[in-house]
Amino acid sequence: MADDIDAIFARIGFGYWQLIATAAANLATAALAPALIGSTLTNAQVQYRCQETGTLNTTEGFDNGCSRSSELVIDMQTVSNTTQQTPTIYETSNSVSNTSCSSWEYDTSVFTSTITMEWGLICEDAWLSSLYQMVICAGCMMGDVVGGAFGDRIGRTATLRYGSLVVVAAALGIGLLPIYSLVLVCRFALGLTLSSIMYPTFNLVIETTPTSRRTVVGMILCSPFSVSVVIFTGLGYFLRDWRTLHLASSIFAFLLLPVSWVVDESPRWLAQKGYLEEAKDVLKKAARYNGATLPPTEELDKIMQKLAADSEQTSAESKNSSLGDLKLIFSNRPMAAIVIITPLTWFLMSIVYLGIPLNVNNFGGNPFIYVALTGVMELVPIIVGVAFSKRFSRVPVMSISFFGAGLCCLVVTAVTEEMWWLRWILVMAAMVMISTALTMNFIWATELYPTVIRSRGSCSCSLGGHFGFFITPFITDFLAMRFLWLPNIILGLCGVVAGTLVFFLPETKDLNLCETMKDVEDRWKAGKCKQSTELRNLGVLSYVKSKDDSSENSAIGGNYRH
Incomplete structure (x- = not known):
């Protein structure tokens, strides 16, 4: 069945019809970028000090203090015609006692308003600041489960359309609501829905792309994230208020909503579910839009009839092929390896990928240049990686990328701050390497999993990845407070371990997509x-x-x- 469908898409080619779905996938990816890394600017760390009231605080500069120091001086005044003395108490700048601050002043020379400034998330409330980043990662993890299930059950386009409605509502809520707890709820909803729609939409594009174009198209689908990071940084340079910056950078989410309603369903998914007439109608529309011709009616009907004969068996396998059915998965050696290793590599990869930009506060330097350069570095694999990926197979490319990123992160810990230029080179080289791995991993995950569980399989990878995103703030924020060198060590080790694990996964370059888990097993056994x-x-x-x-x-x- 895989060959028949791939042969049809080879005749249809890649043209205007696929561009509609590609636009939706690109907008979803672009909308995720400011949501995922936006806290580097919207919730940037700023200097602060106790707010001065009269002579209560004469400290010059911002010391990030959570209390003020003062000396109590007692001036005994004798009250006339009594023996009682009334003390006059005043405070000087000499420090002999501490008093907790009730309000603070913030350094607004770089950012006029941030999440931390608006709700005073410092000192004993500093942990609340990290929740802003953590809740969207938690939402993305939940979205991986929801998106995979809905993508395989109700379809790629239905998941995209309904999810886009929630994305717009959540983005508006974050930018307009005045209560921090409600903002966190909207952040969770935004992460959940963006993650839910991105991978089914990505699968939709890959499933309708001819095999010869799959690598190129897959890498193009990753480019909007990098472009969006650069655009977000440019907006952040001119818009220093966090609410304004958030709403302006949500433009991709707002554009996604109308585009989602003109995308057609995947013929592969329709065939798997037994909707053969609908699948045939979509194929005819695709051929018409691309100016191509389908096989003769008799031949197309024969293919549809064959799909109908296979659909019952495929449907039965699909019902039993949940990633939670351990007996079915682990009785199939290659599927067991895929299901175990791919989420783990995504987990390790995501720690490195998000850890590099979030580590800006520990790295030093201009935050706008740092974040913008990480976005530019992500474009490098897309610009040069197409030819590179056509020449080399998936496994060596992934291994070299992981090892390279890990080693760069490890080496940077040994470089002194005086050699700042070498530190920048190493960090940006690590970003290029890990971006290469991320770009290829999107394509590889789609190729590794068969159609019957492709959305759930891809979302299981994303689940592992977003769990890595979830714990990354602990590494770059909390651990760095005690050991400034530790984040880079952890990032480096994650890259090295991931580079080792990919050798246990099968090669898929230039191979047709598998339709069932039996296809995966047969291909493995045949060698x-x-x-x-x-x-x-x-x-x-x-x-x-x-x-x-x-x-x-x-x-x-x-x-x-x-």
Whole structure:
């Protein structure tokens, strides 16, 4: 069944019809960027001091103090015609006692308003400041579970449309609500819905893209995040009020809502669910939009009938193929390896990926330049990675990227602050490497999981990734308070471990997408996979369909890779 569908999409090609879904996926990814890393500017750490009242505080500069110091001086005044003395108490700047502050002044030379400033999230309330970043990561983790289930059950487009409505409401709530607890609720909802819609939408694009274009399209889908980071930093430079910056950077979320209602459902998903007529209608629309021709009606009907015959078996497997069904998963060796290792690599990768930009407060330097450069570094793998990924397989690219990022983070701990230029080079090199791994991991996760559990499989990877995002603030904020060098050590070790784990995953470059878990197991046992080869002159692909593992194969431009 995989070959038949891939052959049809090879004839349809990649054109205007796929661009609609690609636009939706790009907007979802772009909307996630300011939500995920926006706290670097909207909740930036600022200097503060006890607010002066009269002569209560004569401290010059911002000392980040949570109490004021004063000396009590008693002037005994004799009250006339009595023997009682009434003391006059006043305070001087000489420090002999401490008094807790009731209000603070903030350094507004860089940011006029931040989350911390508005609600006074410092001193004993400093832990509340970290919740702003943590709740959206918690929402993303929950969204991975919800998005995977809904993406496979109600469809890719339904998940996208209904989720977009919640995204807009949550984004407006964050920018307008005056109560911090309600802002946190909206942050959680924003993370939940963005995560829920991003991966099903990503799968929709990959499932409708010809195999020869999959790598290029997959890497293009990752570029909006990097572009959005750079745009967000530019907006932050001119908009120093956190509410204004948040609403302005939510433009991608607002644009996603109308676009989501013109996206067609994935024909692969429709076929898996037995909606064969609907799948055929979508394929006809795709061919019409792209100016392509489908196979003759008789042949197309024959393919649909074959899909109908396979749909009952596929549907039965789908019902039993939940990632929670351990017996089914672990009886299939390659699927067990995929299900265990991929979320773990995503967890480790995400700690490094988010830890580098969040570590700006410990790294020093201009925060706008630092965050903007991390976004620019993310574009490098997309610009040069297309040709690189076509030449090399998934496993070596991923391993080198992980090892490179980890080693750069480890080495930077040994570089002194006087060699600031070398520290910047190492950090940005680590960002390039980990961005390469992230870009390829989006594509690889989609290729590793079969259609019956692709959304849930991809979202399980995202769940591991967002759990890594969730604990990253603990590393960059709390641990750094005690050991400033520790965050980079942890980031480095995460990269090295992830680079080792990828060797246990199967190679998928230039291979057709699997439809069922049995396809994954058969490909593993046979020790050989079909490889599609592009006909350079015609710009289309021909696929091989074998009758069994021992039969001879014939194809136009096709071969086997052992």
